[in-house]
Amino acid sequence: MAVKKQVEKDLAKILFVNDKLDRKEVSIRVNVTEKTVGKWVTEGDWEKLRVSLLTTKDNVLKDLYSQLDNLNKEIATRPIVRDIPASLLKPIKLKTSSGDEVLEYPKINVLDYPIKIGNIPNTQDSLVSTQITNNIKKLETETNIGETISVAKALVLFVRSIDSAFANQLTTYCDAYIKQKMTDGSK
Incomplete structure (x- = not known):
């Protein structure tokens, strides 16, 4: 063709x-x-x-903002898990003064151990967040031929309400401009 x-x-x-x-x-x-x-x-x-x-730019942007919001909520509500050695989480056998055996957990201060999982983004969270943010930025800043057509259509409709003859002439110019953009590949 x-x-x-x-x-x-x-x-x-x-x-x-x-x-x-x-x-x-x-x-x-x-x-x-x-x-x-x-x-x-x-x-x-x-x-x-x-x-x-249904996959309009606005809908895609709404979905991306929703994904970013859900990721941030998940991170904020994530339970904090400390990196406590497994040996300290097991009970040990002790003998009482009467000679009975009892199981007792070691006394530890959980704040002495580093956070293993918490409500701070990890590497994977950061990568996903960055990718979503970059996609949002790209969608918000790039103008494609569909948007050009949308703006031209809105302009023609506005002018038509004022001057119908000029709106017809403007439509011709807008169509020529859009064809030129599509031919040049400057979408």
Whole structure:
């Protein structure tokens, strides 16, 4: 498939799946036949994609923030376990003054022993937290073609409420800009 056709198909997919435009409107915006759009919809199973668009950037960010929050709560509520030698946790036999045998645990001060597991992040916790944080930062700072389309759409809708003729002209410019970004690969 030629680059121009692929760009048209990609733009059509975004308009159909993300913006939920009908086939006719997509064909007009992309400047292809309605039959071509219908073929792309069928071949690419775009109807299913349209329905399953639950994995939006906002939903992914909410999930990542939730994961980070759950990790921090788990760390904060983790019981503190001290590194006490096993030999000190076993009872020892002692004889009383009357000759009876009794089992008694050694007297220890648990604060004398280092924390083995506690409510401080360990190496694994830190790695997971760093990875989640990096993913959040990446999602919050990168702009993809879908976001560009979303902003362009919002701008066109705003302008349409003021000046319908100019909104149609602006739509043409926005579509050209988006096609250019997709052709350049500067998503």
